[in-house]
Amino acid sequence: MNAHQRIQRALEAAVARGESPAAPPRLGRAIRHAVFPGGARIRPQLCIAVSMACGEDDASLTDSAAAAIELLHCASLIHDDLPCFDDAATRRGVPTVHVAFGERLAVLAGDALIVAAFETLAAGAARSPCRLAALVGTIASGVGRPFGIAAGQAWECEPRCELAEYHRAKTGALFAAATMAGAQAAGADATPWRALGESLGDAYQAADDIRDVVADPEVLGKPVGRDVALDRPSIARSYGLHEAIRQFDRLVADASAAIPECPGAPYLRALVKSEATRLVPASWCTDMDRIAA
């Protein structure tokens, strides 16, 4: 079973755990809409890849950590799309949860997914109970306070914010949690894996800012031009597109360099490279050179 299949199976189990014929059916549908078919699943892929690189010995714990991280990512997207934040009508090419199911179910689906994430993690720790507390702490720090996703989003509610801190919290923290949780799920020290997650998170955020400017909304599956429309801080807005792409390339190189030497390093370097190509296709740089010429 490859990583993608492991992730889908773990997510299916996590979502099914919350289902019952006696439960309110529309909440269940809203949650499936948010979690499936899903996006690139890059955070759980990273988690699994690092666990394997660290000599994975409890696959069900790794899969639970990976699923928990993806559920939290899905929750953050639902709330981020709400009318009071981005007011986005589409996500991954389909209506956002609040458009499809209403604002109330969007708030509740996000809440329920955050709860389900920690429930899933705990349910997967039966064979390695002593690893659970550290995993909960690591994953919580990626989404909570003071430097996780909720804090990142909250910077949008401040009169001013530091771009790097905003991005580190809004995106980097959960990437760092994904690599560190991968190590902890394998019983290894998380510290050497933080830098990979952080660099990759920064690269991902830079890519997001670039895509908001140059991508085709049909390809992206969500509206573009939102950073300007919502007056959100953005690398592309602050430094221009050329500089944003240079930053992206440098961050991808940093991420590759941050992979600790281990048997799994070549696979991880290949994963970073293929993600980079997916996020910012080389053709965009060529297009830009053509425009600049």
Next chain:
Amino acid sequence: MNAHQRIQRALEAAVARGESPAAPPRLGRAIRHAVFPGGARIRPQLCIAVSMACGEDDASLTDSAAAAIELLHCASLIHDDLPCFDDAATRRGVPTVHVAFGERLAVLAGDALIVAAFETLAAGAARSPCRLAALVGTIASGVGRPFGIAAGQAWECEPRCELAEYHRAKTGALFAAATMAGAQAAGADATPWRALGESLGDAYQAADDIRDVVADPEVLGKPVGRDVALDRPSIARSYGLHEAIRQFDRLVADASAAIPECPGAPYLRALVKSEATRLVPASWCTDMDRIAA
């Protein structure tokens, strides 16, 4: 240190864990606004009382479980008060979080409190790591799906719902989680403690419905008459006030009777009795008899 002091100290530690001079300050203020000074703290009191009745041997785990439950309760109130749900302007006599800090910070404060709850629980499990997974499961079931608070709220988004199921999920589930988590924090079997929490949760919901009809908004600290205004299912609306008070009295008696025989039973019975008096003062029944006469 009495239970109230233990709860305040544990909540202070839980909230402080999320704070940093480098974190977005308004989110921090919104969270303190939601958690302090707080209400009756009945759920964490129950959790501590049951743990002591079960021979508490790890007070920091009990306190963490109690704080986690209260943080989740606070999170549910913030989201419940949002414009898309109850659109409440006041709570506990002060402006609701979205009125004081805006809707975006209210969504984020709720999210961050859910995360903080599980983080707090994990941080308190250092001495008893093998109890953590069961505690996470129990507490998650009180707030998530299929039968916790998120599911209870989601029944409000369905064309029809069963009153008992709606209340069991919206209120009873977290009360049951509080008594069961108290037992688990002490290393005891949770099963005998479920009925106490469920009956007390039902009683509490009946009281809430009654208070929505008869209480003075100044005393209650929040608007009254909301069930009719929002067309929400309510025992008082469905069966009338007299029958609602009869149901309340019966549920309180059920709760008292559900307390397993143990050295802590007298204290728990006294706690149930004093809560019942606080929730529905005897004078209300006298007033009603006067109106009926």
